[in-house]
Amino acid sequence: MSVFLEAFSTAFKLIVSLDTSLLEIVWLSIKVSISSLFIASVLGFPIGALLAIRPFRGRALVITIFNSMMGMPPVVVGLVVYLVVSRSGPLGWLEILYTPYAMIIAQVILILPIIVALSTQILEELHKEYEEIFKIFSVPPRTAVFTYIFDSKDALLTIFLAGFGRAISEVGAVIIVGGNIDHVTRVMTTTIALETSKGNLPLALALGIILLGLSLIVNLVATKIKSTANGGTNG
Amino acid sequence: MNRFKYPIYLLFIFLTPSLIFGGEVLLQSTTSTNNSGFYNHILPIFKNDTGISVKVVAVGTGQAIRNAENCDADILIVHAKKAEEEFVANGVGIKRHDLMYNDFVVVGPDTDPAQVRQSKTISEALTSISRVQPSFISRGDNSGTHKKELELWGKISIPIKDYSGKWYKETGSGMGTTLNIAAELDAYTISDRATWLTFKNKKALKILFEGDPLLFNQYGAVLVNPDQCPKTRAKEAKAFLNWLLSDNGQLEIKNYKMNGVQLFYPNAMR
Numbered sequence: 001m002s003v004f005l006e007a008f009s010t011a012f013k014l015i016v017s018l019d020t021s022l023l024e025i026v027w028l029s030i031k032v033s034i035s036s037l038f039i040a041s042v043l044g045f046p047i048g049a050l051l052a053i054r055p056f057r058g059r060a061l062v063i064t065i066f067n068s069m070m071g072m073p074p075v076v077v078g079l080v081v082y083l084v085v086s087r088s089g090p091l092g093w094l095e096i097l098y099t100p101y102a103m104i105i106a107q108v109i110l111i112l113p114i115i116v117a118l119s120t121q122i123l124e125e126l127h128k129e130y131e132e133i134f135k136i137f138s139v140p141p142r143t144a145v146f147t148y149i150f151d152s153k154d155a156l157l158t159i160f161l162a163g164f165g166r167a168i169s170e171v172g173a174v175i176i177v178g179g180n181i182d183h184v185t186r187v188m189t190t191t192i193a194l195e196t197s198k199g200n201l202p203l204a205l206a207l208g209i210i211l212l213g214l215s216l217i218v219n220l221v222a223t224k225i226k227s228t229a230n231g232g233t234n235g
Numbered sequence: 236m237n238r239f240k241y242p243i244y245l246l247f248i249f250l251t252p253s254l255i256f257g258g259e260v261l262l263q264s265t266t267s268t269n270n271s272g273f274y275n276h277i278l279p280i281f282k283n284d285t286g287i288s289v290k291v292v293a294v295g296t297g298q299a300i301r302n303a304e305n306c307d308a309d310i311l312i313v314h315a316k317k318a319e320e321e322f323v324a325n326g327v328g329i330k331r332h333d334l335m336y337n338d339f340v341v342v343g344p345d346t347d348p349a350q351v352r353q354s355k356t357i358s359e360a361l362t363s364i365s366r367v368q369p370s371f372i373s374r375g376d377n378s379g380t381h382k383k384e385l386e387l388w389g390k391i392s393i394p395i396k397d398y399s400g401k402w403y404k405e406t407g408s409g410m411g412t413t414l415n416i417a418a419e420l421d422a423y424t425i426s427d428r429a430t431w432l433t434f435k436n437k438k439a440l441k442i443l444f445e446g447d448p449l450l451f452n453q454y455g456a457v458l459v460n461p462d463q464c465p466k467t468r469a470k471e472a473k474a475f476l477n478w479l480l481s482d483n484g485q486l487e488i489k490n491y492k493m494n495g496v497q498l499f500y501p502n503a504m505r
Contacts, residue, residue: 086305086306087464088464089305098290179290179292180293184290194270197412197415198434199435200436
């Protein structure tokens with residue numbers, strides 16, 4: 001039990017003292033995860049909407065592929081991205097291996113299936129519900145899509161949070177493509193892995209507690225946004 | 236698309252620092268050197284002397300060499316002489332230099348069921364482990380330490396792979412993870428001294444055997460050949476190597492101490 005107590009007191013000390021190396025790591029974690037989430041959302045929601053609304057041949061197969069990609073091991077994604085952005089790989093000329101850019105690419109690949117699969121499912125259900133009415137009033141597709149997005153915004157927020165959660169908690173991919181380089185690509189999860197390997201279990205656990213706290217704050221903010229938005233529409 | 240313009244700008248502002256600091260030497264090295272804080276001591280001094288900064292990727296020797304073979308390194312500092320020489324022979328490395336050394340130690344539970352403490356040589360120690368068959372944890376990851384361990388079993392003609400999964404357990408992980416497992420299972424393992432000294436979760440583990448000349452642990456440095464890897468920052472990497480081999484660099488290697496104990500002994504040939 002003492003290791004847990006020590007972890008909590010270490011976490012508390014780190015937070016209170018605003019440890020600069022901790023802040024740097026936390027900030028990079030947030031930057032990389034938010035950037036990945038942003039890119040994956042810009043790509044993922046339109047794909048999700050398309051899959052939900054436009055019937056086409058092979059649609060079921062595409063949906064199945066995205067669904068199963070949700071279970072892709074991060075370490076495999078890391079390996080694939082490594083081989084692509086390695087100096088000897090096809091995108092080697094970009095020279096982004098061991099930079100946050102490579103970490104973002106890996107995380108986008110990890111989050112994209114979550115966003116596509118979940119948004120397809122939600123929009124599909126809405127579409128079934130509204131299709132007839134929209135047809136009768138000949139609502140243009142664009143308006144229809146915006147209606148769906150507006151109507152399902154709570155569920156979409158949950159998708160954001162699921163994507164963010166996957167991104168910020170993931171270690172297997174970012175440690176390969178980022179290299180866990182101090183002051184460059186070291187994020188919360190890779191630091192936890194490093195400190196565990198140094199036998200520094202209380203510090204590793206303390207960082208885990210801080211990561212959990214961070215996730216809690218993000219979720220609280222999201223819930224707040226949700227309730228404010230709902231209050232606005234109802235009032 | 237206009238509504239996305241600002242977020243995209245923001246994204247770039249977020250990430251530009253990594254671009255600005257992009258022009259650095261990329262060093263592939265071992266966890267033993269990095270986790271012991273060695274580079275945190277050496278690199279700021281080198282930067283102060285030359286203005287060049289160095290990025291360290293710390294992995295096992297096997298993986299470090301593989302990454303360098305993919306041109307994902309400008310310089311390599313690892314500890315497996317044979318593999319380093321092959322790396323040079325393949326044309327990816329330019330020339331191998333001795334840099335510094337320390338040694339490997341046999342660690343195990345204080346109770347020492349295999350009575351390794353009584354051994355006079357490492358061969359005797361491993362023979363007695365193979366006879367008593369307590370748990371022995373191997374790196375199993377093609378690292379410098381793993382290669383050394385296999386070499387030592389080979390010296391006493393023990394077909395160690397035959398016992399894999401029984402009393403001989405291969406973790407396929409780094410030294411720290413392997414020590415964590417050994418501590419948990421009260422098992423024996425072989426560690427480089429730097430990782431052992433900096434490891435904090437020793438539990439009942441103790442050094443049970445040390446000092447055999449066969450446990451010598453030589454670190455070497457190799458530049459990546461710009462003919463093979465055109466994107467290599469050859470000039471900066473060369474400056475780093477020259478500095479490490481210089482009197483000043485060797486002195487700083489000697490000066491690095493953890494809790495008053497010197498971790499690496501410089502032995503560059505000049």
